[in-house]
Amino acid sequence: MEFFVTFGQQYAKEPHPSFPSAHPDGWVVVEAPDWDSARGIIVEELGIHWSGLYGKEYFMTDASRLYPKGELGRIPISDTETCWAGQIGTITCCIERSLDDPGHFEIRDDADNRLIDTLDVLDWFQAQSYDKSDFRIIAEDAVK
Numbered sequence: 001m002e003f004f005v006t007f008g009q010q011y012a013k014e015p016h017p018s019f020p021s022a023h024p025d026g027w028v029v030v031e032a033p034d035w036d037s038a039r040g041i042i043v044e045e046l047g048i049h050w051s052g053l054y055g056k057e058y059f060m061t062d063a064s065r066l067y068p069k070g071e072l073g074r075i076p077i078s079d080t081e082t083c084w085a086g087q088i089g090t091i092t093c094c095i096e097r098s099l100d101d102p103g104h105f106e107i108r109d110d111a112d113n114r115l116i117d118t119l120d121v122l123d124w125f126q127a128q129s130y131d132k133s134d135f136r137i138i139a140e141d142a143v144k
Contacts, residue, residue, distance in 0.1 A: 003030045003038035004059040006052045006067065017049055019073065024051075026069035027059075031077040041075055084135030085110065088143045095119075095135045107142040117142035 005028045007016065016022035028064040030039035031054075039053055052094040064070070083105065085094035119138060 001032060001034065001038075002056045003032060003035065004028070004056065004063070005030055005042055005046070005050050006032045006054070008051045009051075016046075018046055019049075021072045022049070023069055023072060025067055026072040027063070027067050028072055029074045031075065033077075045075060084139065086136060086139070088136075088139050091116075091143055093143065095138050095139055105138075107139055 007022045007024050007026075009024045011022045012024050019028070020101045022028075024127055030038045031040050035053070035055065038110065042050055042053060055067060083095045083097050086092070094108055094110050096106050096108065098104040098106070103121040105121070107119070109116055119142075
């Protein structure tokens with residue numbers, strides 16, 4: 001689903017702290033499964049520096065008149081889920097699972113998002129049975 005985020009009038013004159021294109025005459029589209037998820041994404045991305053969050057049906061009735069600059073940006077739905085994150089030696093890493101391919105995991109360095117290794121699990125049930133201690137062992141093996 002698409003949700004629409006607007007900005008306060010101050011961003012017509014002053015720069016936004018995390019989104020330089022912010023302007024009260026435009027909006028950002030957030031792709032999320034529901035309103036609560038969209039709000040969580042906005043708080044994570046923009047902090048408290050936004051004005052309103054609206055559903056598409058309500059927002060689009062007057063959008064072009066009220067917001068002549070139109071769409072300023074888009075935050076797409078994430079296609080990964082973080083399964084584990086932690087410290088392995090000097091590396092802070094995370095293991096993410098692809099939502100499109102649930103048997104595909106990527107082990108990444110959190111500092112620069114560098115891919116350390118991948119893990120493809122052929123058996124979906126095996127992937128579902130992993131817990132946090134399993135992921136830590138997998139990450140330790142990948143970092144070595």
